Amino acid sequence: MNQPPLRFLATKNYKNLHLDEPIYLNNLNIFIGPNGSGKSNFISCLKFLKDCLTAIPDENRGVSSFEDAIAKIGGNRILDGNVASPALVEFSYCFSQISQTNNPQRDSVILDLKLYTDQQKGRASISEEYLYGGEDLYDSSNKKRTKSPFYYYKLHERELGQGVVSVYDNPDQTQTHFEPLDNIPTNSLGLFTIPVLLENSQSPPENTPVYRIRRQLSEFISKWQFYNANNMDLNQIRTAEPKLGPSDIYLSPSGYNLALVLDNLNQNIDFDESLNLAMKSIIQKTRRVRPGRTGRLSLAVEWYFEGINEPFYLNEMSDGTVRMLCWATILHSPFLPSLLVIDEPELGLHVSWMPILAEWIKKAATKTQIIITTHSPDLLDHFTDCLENVLCFYSENKTHFFIKHLSKEMLDEKLEQGWELGDLYRVGDPTVGGWPW
Template sequence: MLQFIGTKNYKNLSLLPPVELNNLNIFIGSNGSGKSNYISCLKFLRDCLTTIPDESRGVTSFEDAVSKLGADRILDNSVKSPARVNFEYCFSQNLSPGEPCDDKFSTMLTLTLFVDRKKNKVIISREFLFGGQNLNEMDPGPSPFYYYKFHDIEIGKGAASVFDNPRQNSIIHLKPLDNIPTNSLGLTTLPKLLEYSKYSPESTPAYKRRRDLVDFISQWQFYNANNMDLNQIRTSEPKIGGSDIYLSTSGDNLALVLENLIQQDIDFEDSINQAMKSILPKTRRIRPIRSGRLSLTVEWYFEDIKEPFYLSDMSDGTVRMLCWATILHSPVLPSLLVIDEPELGLHVSWMRILAEWIKQASRKTQIIVTTHSPDLLDHFTDCLENVYCFYSEDQTHFTMKTLSKEMLSPSLEEGWELGDLYRVGDPNVGGWPW
């Protein structure tokens, strides 16, 4: 599980000390309060590890990812260039959803970028991967175990922990590595660095830990309701045979994802049909079918109506709910699911249903949801400890805080719900621009 992220000198977001996440995380805050910047930090890390380098232009996956993040504009405007931007990513190795992270072994990736606006330059100036307990505390106790330290004393040089005898996990020493690039993340270059060294992967603890982290981060999926293209979803007829199990950001592969998940899990078709019955009770069956010889489309059957409806016949909100149901009821949920403003275009009566889908999915994986909807927030009143407010004390730099029942108990006892308090700008909840 992603335990927390921390930032320093990154745009308007100040996350030191960082705030720990849960399996379910609901982000609220005014426009421009840092929610999107937080999510961009996560996309940046995933893109560094998953983007295919453009060798024809000589662009690495890191360079492509930092360009998407904002290039030299990632530096806080109040900080004079050149300067350093710091990121911390902490991962709990507690694998059971719902269990607390306290005193569990965690792994931390710390990344420092050197940013020079005059030269339009962004390079990696330091990267550490280490593990230990209570890494979010000021005094973590015993010294952490370092998998590697790159660019620590000198740019381009570093060291990795190596076993004297890997079969017995004997004494570990930090051994030097050279020619470490400053335009690629160490998590991606480590295998090649070891290939050209005298250290075998079996003797290097970082090798397996790096593989586990890359596998975990590569699964992260990001959705924004504003990016869902309803016209493409309605008209696209994806080709049979694709292996898609996650909905694309636009949603255009919906029919193919439904087809693959139904083939993969015998209970998924019933699950998706029950989900749609909760919003349209007369729904009888939804199914992907062949459209021509090599394509797929979606049929929607209702009680007492023989002929099927198609997505082109359904309202915008109904199509959106089918997309959220496909994402949240999937039997193969990603390791982290991030959803921006899922309430867009939905009827208020469906907010309770959507909130319940989100809660159910968070029992199986980690979820981050951003929202501006009081109607959706009403249905998270029972889990205030999972709601995070982005706020600013100086109207320039933003951080985040968690809500609690104790903080809001007088209002809750009077019958107020979380959305009510958000709607009227209760200062204990926050999330307003003033």
């Protein structure tokens, strides 16, 4: 992988995050910082975008995907507590390697959202929305726009419910012009509703640049997967016997479909071998881990050990072992999500497994984009070799949190003295940060 697919995120007036300038991401990203420093809020910005595009609207309650997504991240309480209501909450997402066009000037795509938030009236709605592209819209060193963008659409720019969309002038697709749009809802993301908005357009889909890029973005974002170790239901994982048939290739947030995912992924010979080598690395006498039939239509995970013919089942395995099996299934999958986010994967794991888990994460990050949050100095020790991938959430005023990238230059003197990253985190070294005081 070269340029990370999700290139940066910027926010304004969103809760306690102060990200007026874009935060650039790598293919591997390790988030550190004290509790309440904004790590979960950062991830919520990403979940929000996915939910806006993938959640099914609840027509019975008259709730759109956008309204449901807003409710999940705090509803009308998404506004920074130090900003007077009503006010705009802004999000900016930049994607690279998304647009497969022949025009190099549109290699990056940015989605800008401005949400009108009124706490007294208890609502948040879309105030403005822009989708635009360009090659080097922002310079990562000075965080400034460097070129004029190409706009796929501008929604609610001058008047709510009104907007424009770019349409090609001619078949060679070299020039475009804007055509007006009206009746644009403020309770649905334009990226979600644009196909409906264009149903009455006189131009065919192939003459409207947003059709292709919208489809590519939606497919990319829909494959994002989010996991939180605290939400993994070990009891459900142990006792679940999912039915054969569904084509699940991603573990659910609770992990209940583990056996089904293993059954589907085991059709790939390389995955079967990789998973079993991974399990042998944590329990050396492992012979094989596989999904087995319990009756005609149900599945359970069977764990075979050397010298023992009968399998063990997950209700006979330790919590940490079950967790490691879940992480191995996710990180060794031949069908990695387009973005993988894992909150605190170290929970419940023995310290001796930290270097193994770190290597799994690093290897997966060569194939997809990964965000890991952690409070574990034992896990951080094994990311000392890639400090540029560590982002520290910190506060200067105890009310707003910022993000800084670590680097070898920042810590060079202490690294030469033999310190590891986790050591510096343990003692609260101010250069690394990560402590609440």
